[in-house]
Amino acid sequence: MQDEVEQGAPDSTPDSPSPAPNRKLRKFRWARWTTIERDLRREKGPLLAGVDEVGRGPIAGPVVACAVIMPADTRAIAGVDDSKRLTHDQRVRLASKIRERAVAFALGAASVREIDRINIYQASVLAMQRALSRLKVTPDYVVIDGRSMRTLPTPHTAIVHGDARCFSIACASILAKVTRDLLMTRLSKHYPHYIWEHNAGYTTREHVAGLTSYGITPHHRKSFCRISDLLLELQHQTELEDLEQRVLDDVGVPDEEDLDDEMIAAVDLDLDDLSQRLEPEL
Structure with a gap:
């Protein structure tokens, strides 16, 4: 394994570079x-x-x-x-x-x-x-x-x-x-409250609103701090553990x-x- 590369110089030119202002x-x-x-x-x-x-x-x-x-x-x-x-x-x-x-x-x-x-x-x-x-x-x-x-x-x-x-x-x-x-767009069809088709699972206001109103899904990362805090707040841990045993990934991952x-x-x-x-x- 080589060390990380830090320096570089021009190598290739695009087929048809887009116009630049200068x-x-x-x-x-x-x-x-x-x-x-x-x-x-x-x-x-x-x-x-x-x-x-x-x-x-x-x-x-x-x-x-x-x-x-x-x-x-x-x-x-x-x-x-x-x-x-x-x-x-x-x-x-x-x-x-x-x-x-x-x-x-x-x-x-x-x-x-x-x-x-x-x-x-x-x-x-x-x-x-x-x-x-x-x-x-x-x-x-x-x-x-x-x-x-x-x-x-x-x-x-x-x-x-x-x-x-x-x-x-x-x-x-x-x-x-x-x-x-x-x-994530496919998943959003099964879980529409989290607007994953637009936020791709990132923390946005709409995503957080969905979490607050509907709790987390089997596709949320419980190890992440924001989700862990929400689990404690909503006290859904036991319910979600039971749910995970029954729910399969909707997109087949x-x-x-x-x-x-x-x-x-x-x-x-x-x-x-x-x-x-x-x-x-x-």
Whole structure:
């Protein structure tokens, strides 16, 4: 495992960069993609997998990771960026392009029960492991966003702010974000009081209002402080423990294993449908 990478220089240029208000800003945007990936490909091999996860901060829903191998000999897709900097529609459009160009990509998740049992950090590592294990092409090496995960068995380089500096990681962040948002939207149909289709499980005023009025669901993370405090306040612990024995995950996220093929196929169909609806706006 290598040390975290802290420095970088320009590497690739987007296909058709969007207009910028001045030359200085354009130079900054192009300079995001550093030489890190190019150097690692020379040292380790051309099949470099970028890995990122989403869903560490929410108080509800699984943590989802994506591993993606992009071709080494193609230019960056215009518009790709850290998923947090993009709008929903931008992410959906880009997700379709990424999936078309990728050599391989795969998703992995860790359920709410796993998060509560092993903590969010270890659950994030687990989701990444599952995404990597699902890849149909074995990567030569792996790059992940953030700091090195010592419990991740796969040799990797961790890159601080990697989703804004490495093209492969940015692609993974977009696919993971779009997938998790779709999962939370599905869940919201069964639990409409928490507005998950808009807040994706994060703490918003509407989400908290739903918690106060209706209590927590099996998809809320009881190990998180806000939920723990609410449990004590509402005294629902015993009722919820009984409920958890009877309620299955409504979106099919298994507790002890990765996302199943049917679930990923369904997510792919949703992505295709969203992309087609947005196509006229391109």
